[in-house]
Amino acid sequence: MHKQIDFILVNTSHPGNIGAAARAMKTMGFKNLVLVAPKQFPHAEADALAASAIDVLQQARVTATLDEALTGVTCVIGTSARQRDLAAPLLRPRECGDWLSAKSTTGRIAFLFGAERTGLTNEALDRCHAYVCIDTADEYSSLNLAQAVQIMAYELHLALSADAFTLSEGSEIALADDVAMEGYFQHLERIMVLTQFLDPKFPKRLMSRLKRLYHRARPDVQELNILRGILTAVEKKIDS
Numbered sequence: 189m190h191k192q193i194d195f196i197l198v199n200t201s202h203p204g205n206i207g208a209a210a211r212a213m214k215t216m217g218f219k220n221l222v223l224v225a226p227k228q229f230p231h232a233e234a235d236a237l238a239a240s241a242i243d244v245l246q247q248a249r250v251t252a253t254l255d256e257a258l259t260g261v262t263c264v265i266g267t268s269a270r271q272r273d274l275a276a277p278l279l280r281p282r283e284c285g286d287w288l289s290a291k292s293t294t295g296r297i298a299f300l301f302g303a304e305r306t307g308l309t310n311e312a313l314d315r316c317h318a319y320v321c322i323d324t325a326d327e328y329s330s331l332n333l334a335q336a337v338q339i340m341a342y343e344l345h346l347a348l349s350a351d352a353f354t355l356s357e358g359s360e361i362a363l364a365d366d367v368a369m370e371g372y373f374q375h376l377e378r379i380m381v382l383t384q385f386l387d388p389k390f391p392k393r394l395m396s397r398l399k400r401l402y403h404r405a406r407p408d409v410q411e412l413n414i415l416r417g418i419l420t421a422v423e424k425k426i427d428s
């Protein structure tokens with residue numbers, strides 16, 4: 189089941205952190221490292237800190253955009269040092285296993301880690317179905333990136349290794365992946381603006397709230413096709 193989980197590092201600045209993250213992952217049985225627009229990679233410092241996890245670095249998938257990284261991913265969990273006013277459920281690392289198992293998610297699961305200085309962007313946070321915050325002292329809550337990866341990898345390894353743990357291996361119809369969902373959200377937003385349901389000057393939190401609703405519903409590929417079809421029909425009617 190470890191194979192079903194991707195660790196996605198977004199815009200990482202320090203190559204040493206990439207190497208240390210690869211090592212953290214491998215010690216817990218995870219191999220799928222995805223790097224979205226890393227500042228410097230490959231790099232000697234990444235190799236040095238990876239130690240015997242050099243294979244994880246060599247197999248790492250490097251993408252230019254988050255979109256590319258999330259192709260085929262049906263469940264996205266964002267890690268954040270700050271407990272922001274977030275729309276999706278906020279979990280502790282130890283709760284992730286139960287949460288995932290209750291969702292019986294098919295398809296790939298991705299954990300997102302932000303850049304050292306800035307964390308995850310709002311755009312990336314909006315793609316998440318849940319967030320994880322590692323408990324810390326009140327005084328200083330921001331862990332080193334690779335250490336955050338280590339804690340998450342450890343907790344997931346424990347959860348996935350437990351006898352009772354199950355992730356369903358695939359139902360009849362595949363869940364829509366994150367990229368398909370994003371395409372739908374953009375279409376929906378366009379139609380809401382066209383029909384003047386949404387005023388783009390005052391969007392408030394409408395799209396975030398709708399995303400939360402659809403992430404909860406987790407439409408499969410056929411259901412998403414129906415939803416897209418409805419939007420296309422509305423669009424045609426407006427154009428005619």
Ligand code: SAH
Pocket residue numbers: 267268269270300301302303304305306307308320321322323324329330331332333336
């Ligand atoms: N100032 C940034 C800190 C970024 S630290 C912020 O407020 O988000 C780099 C990354 O390490 C974060 O984006 C997150 O992925 C991870 N991280 C650091 N501390 C964490 C914590 N307490 N809980 C969960 N993830 C954490």
